[in-house]
Amino acid sequence: MKNNIKVERAIKGMTQEDLANKVSVSRQTINAMEASKYVPSTVLALKIARLFGKPVEEIFILEKTD
């Protein structure tokens, strides 16, 4: 699975820390997510999508290997 968090965050002009605070996770979690180092929970995905005003499917994209 890949994601567009970095792009959406840039559109909103937010830092990783800003986003982390808004969705109540650590900055490292955001950083690792942007680097696709792990798959976030559905709660986190829903919060991020809601914050960015886009559907989950537009931000998190399944890949063939998933």
Add this chain to the structure above:
Amino acid sequence: MKNNIKVERAIKGMTQEDLANKVSVSRQTINAMEASKYVPSTVLALKIARLFGKPVEEIFILEKTD
């Protein structure tokens, strides 16, 4: 977070095991998810939503406590 998996599964006429096989998890994982015993990963949520032909947000719903 709550979810409508049980309802959507009934609409499709699938058993927990059917669904488990389709999204490559164990039947117990589906059973526990339906009982909201834990929050699934985003990959799993995307697979389930795709299978049901509905957006993630229609199947997984954030609550105030999230």
Add this chain to the structure above:
DNA sequence: TACAAATGTAAAGTTTATTTTACATTATGA
């Protein structure tokens, strides 16, 4: 009723998400 399928549940184990702390590197603005 009886049998089978479906569901519920539980415990132990493995894997993975997330936190915390800490430091190094990179960008940016005065």
Add this chain to the structure above:
DNA sequence: TCATAATGTAAAATAAACTTTACATTTGTA
């Protein structure tokens, strides 16, 4: 250039997802 903000990264610890095995209960149906 200097200072500071932002980002990258890493290791250790904790929490949570998910698996496997196993059994009990419920439900549908012949």
